[in-house]
Amino acid sequence: MAHDEIIDHYSALARAADAGWVVADCGQDAFEQGGFGVAGYDELGTLPEGAVRASLGCGNPVAVAELQRGETVLDLGSGGGIDVLLSARRVGPHGKVYGLDASPDMLALARRNAEQAGVRNVEFLHGVIEHVPLPDHAVDVVISNCVINLSGDKAAVLAEAFRVLRPGGRFGVSDVVVDGELDPVRRAAAEQRIGCVAGALPIEEYRELLTRTGFVGIRITPTADHGDGVHSAIVQAAKPAIGPGLEIRPMRDTDAAQVLAIYQAGLDTGQASFETTAPSWEGFTAGKLPHLRYVAADAETGDVVGWIAASPVSTRPVYAGVVEHSIYVHPGCQAHGIGRALLRAFIAAAEDCGVWTIQSGIFPENTASLSLHQALGFRVVGVRERVGRHHGVWRDVLTIERRSTVVGR
Template identity: 85%
Template sequence: MAHDEIIDHYSALARAAAAGRVVADCGPDAFEDGCFGAAGYDDTSALPEGAVRAGLGCGNPVAVAELRPGETVLDLGSGGGIDVLLSARRVGPDGKVYGLDASPDMLALARHNAEQAGVSNVEFLRGGIERVPLPDRSVDAVISNCLINLSDDKAAVLAEAFRVLRPGGRFGVSDVVVNHESNPSRRVVAERRIGCVAGALPIEEYRQVLARVGFAGIRITLTADHGDGVHSAIVHAVKPEIGPGLEIRPMREADAAQVLTIYQAGLDTGQASFETTAPSWEGFTTGRLPHLRYVAADTQTGEVVGWVAASAVSARQVYAGVVEHSIYVHPGCQAHGIGHALLSAFIAACEDAGVWTIQSGIFPENSASLALHQALGFRIVGTRERIGQHHGVWRDVLFIERRSPSAENDSSGAGDRVQDPTP
């Protein structure tokens, strides 16, 4: 089904709901088995009948996102407004809820429902979820109810969600996902049965796209099995938190000059590394993993003020979950919590990526870096004495590491995940 056909389809459903009919975007059995529509909510008694009739979701994203009084919320694909109205109740009169939908009939229905409910802290916007008509960093939470699966450009949707969220903002949606192991032809039939006309994302691909656009703390929890590998799911993720005027995002090639300048400034202190000259960008990017690279940037100027990146410690599969990291903050921006925020975001991303050990080496004289790492769970595992000369002086290096709690709690041991007979 093409984009315009989707809009026409949901506009027809909106008109049916406005006429007093209960609408459904899938068969009755799927609604009953999957808690679609109003069945997914605990209490809709205070809502207008029109909003309840037009409920086409697959869960309760309002509860998922843990909305708080005074927050600003965006509902992607707001339909008849049921989640917007419930959100408005959660955020209270000091909060604001935006509903975004591409169907003019759905928007008309939603505005009528808001008027019926006497809710004034809401605003309904017309547009596609792939291009949100809101400024950067303007909302505290993004919710959606069984709508992202309808988009034919889900990466753009998730990138837009990241863009409009403030640092520390939450992504909490109900959606439909599929298993890689499912039979493709039967899966298509199941998707059509419950209305996933553009094809739901496989679970692992959903995780990867969220991570690629910059989200961390990613959790996908299956809530209902619709058969043939198709599931309803709750999807949680967080935009990394950092102080006012800054944002943590994935490193881009356009950041190259600024990243290398900060790198060189760190090397010039004589306390960051045995290196004395920053590599070329080609050398930098070749020696580091393509993911697990982040920058802290000024939201007004775009200036990069710090970065963190990971390198593989070995090409052997048994060490696939072990990385070595580097973190540098602009000399003029230290002691502002930037390093703490960057390293926290990096650790969360490593947890999402299945990394079980993060390691690095620090000169003993670099007390600030050592304190930062120890505050975030790193421990000293040894000292490599007089390991190398730096400007003609022999230097010791403290070897530090952080083990993932999931690896520490795994009685089988992380090393048992992959067989590698050679030491």
């Protein structure tokens, strides 16, 4: 369905729920047997009947979002408000929950439900999930219930979720996914039987979108099998954590000048590499994997203060899960935990991509880098003695590696 058709469709369902009908977004049999609606909830006793009647989700994201007292939550496509009200209970009076919906009728229904429930720490916003009307870093958790699959621009939805999350924030949604690319006949059969499947992504495509957006710690867990390769699923991820005023995001071409300047500053110390001059941007990107490139940036100005990237160690298939990494921090920003945050995010992202070994070489004299890596699970596996000359001096290199405990076991 087109965007306006979706709004009209859900507005009609809101009016039906407000009139006392139990509404369903799928065939009734599929709705009742497939875990849609309120089937996934076990804490409905104190909610208004209107919120329960208007529940159109495919799971219970509140149950997996691990909400804490005092947190701020955003529900994308909040409908009649059931997940907003449940979240408000979890975060308590010092927390806050935003519900975002494009349907004025759903928003009116949700506001009435909140008033009936006596819930004050909620705010319902009119807007679309591709353009969230909240500032950057406004929330701790983003939830959603069987709504993202309806968007025609899922990359924009995930980018907005990443933008409004604070560093370390969590993404926990219920959604509909499919196994691989469904052939047209199977997809048509599923959509005829289960209207909620419209727009559902293959699991691996969903994972790739989350990775490209900058999320780490990605888990997609099917929760119900609806046949024809269609599943309800819990999708969980996190925005990398870092200190106040900073964020970690994927590296962009527009970061080129700052990334290379930080690279050169590191080389100028004489302790980072045998290289003495940073390459051109074309040379830099040619030697690095297109994914697994991240920067730490000032959240207000966008200035890059550190970066990390990976290179393949070999084109042989057996080494597909082995990479070599480089990490550099602006000389004026060291000893602030930026390198540790970058490396921690990189490790999580690498494991999301199926990397089982991360390796690198470090001069023995670079004790700060060695300590950082050892603190995050790297170990020295060998010494390459007098392997090369640097400014006229033969130097040793420590070979370090980190073997994943979750990938390649």
